[in-house]
Amino acid sequence: MNCEEVKEKVNIRTVLESFSLFPVKENRKTALYFALDREEKIPSFSVDFVKNKAFDFGTGKSYDVISIVQQMNRCSVSDALKYLEKFDFSVQNHIRIEDTVQVKNYQIIKVNEIKHPALIQYLKSRKVCEQKDLVKQIEYMLNGKKYFGIGFFNNSGGVEIRSKYSKICLGKKDVTLIKNDLNTSNEIVVFEGFFDYLTFKNLESAESSISDCLILNSTAMLFRVEESLKEYDRISLFLDNDPNGNATRETIQKKYKNVEDCSLVYKDFIDLNEWFCMNTTENKF
Structure with a gap:
């Protein structure tokens, strides 16, 4: 990919996560992070997930995914592009990040x-x-x-x-795998965040309550459970309807058998919880 393609296709949140950088405050479209180049108590690094860009209010500098890598790795544009090759979701839909703490002190x-x-x-x-x-x-x-x-x-x-x-x-970023000893059908339900898991618990039927549940806590954590997912006869996905969620869904569907995409239930919403909050029906899965 060239520079413009990288800036458009590589998700800025995922790149930040690869450096163990996570939001201090966040809403659906934007988030505030601590600065990339200095210690601070009040976050000043604003990220726009829709535009895939960031702005540092402390320095007045704008960032894209390439300049973020340059800043963090102290490298050239060409080296930044090499680093970002692994984030090309058309080739590889997930990343590996180091086992480091997310929030210091x-x-x-x-x-x-x-x-x-x-x-x-x-x-x-x-x-x-x-x-x-x-x-x-x-x-x-x-x-x-x-x-x-x-x-x-x-x-x-x-x-x-x-x-x-x-x-x-x-502390350390990781998935949350909740095993059910009654899971005689060998099924697992996969969520991106724990609010979707809590929503599912509101909605689940007696039949689905015996399944194991996996909360990724970040799509970047998929690599931690790639081998574990092979053990299941059925995988039900409740992932977000956004680029990260779509890419992760595609990866799982290509790699495993008997995968059900449950996002069709909330196709007009970002995630299961948003759909549930906007609807008052009490349908059960």
Whole structure:
């Protein structure tokens, strides 16, 4: 690919994740990260996922995927293009990232049941408050300040933190595989984020409740479970309807047999949770 094709086709979020850079605050279209080239307490690196570009408010510098790699690797454009070859989703739909912590200088203070009114309200806004026992209230210190959020643990002991104002991971990024001892049919249901998993738990039928569940916590984590997925006779996908989700879905469909794409249920929405929040029906899968 040439420079323009790389800037258009390679997803900026995935490139940032390859350097273990993740949002401090995020919404559907944009996110704030800590700066690439300096330590800071207030995030100033703004990423536009729609335009696939970023802007550093601290320096006034604009970035695309190529210049991000140049900044992080201190390399030329040609070397950046070589680095980005592995992100060409037409060839390879997933990446490998190093096992490093996502957020530095953090400390988990308390792990409790969800009790804080703000967190309960956030779960209600996402219409998954019925599943609050599947997540935890996490109090933590980050860069000298105290925060709290909804926590969901992964297989490496890292914690996905979500609240109205933040979307980060404390510790090592990994998938969350939830095994069901009653899974006699050898089926697995795959989600991109844990809010979709919580939504599924709201909707699941008695038949689907025996399946194992895999929450990727990031499409970049697919490589961790490539071998494990071979063990299943049936794979049901509830991935996002966006470039990352589409690419990951295509990879799984090409590599494994008996794969069902369940995103058709919410084809006009980004993900299962957004669809559920916009609909009041109580249909069961």
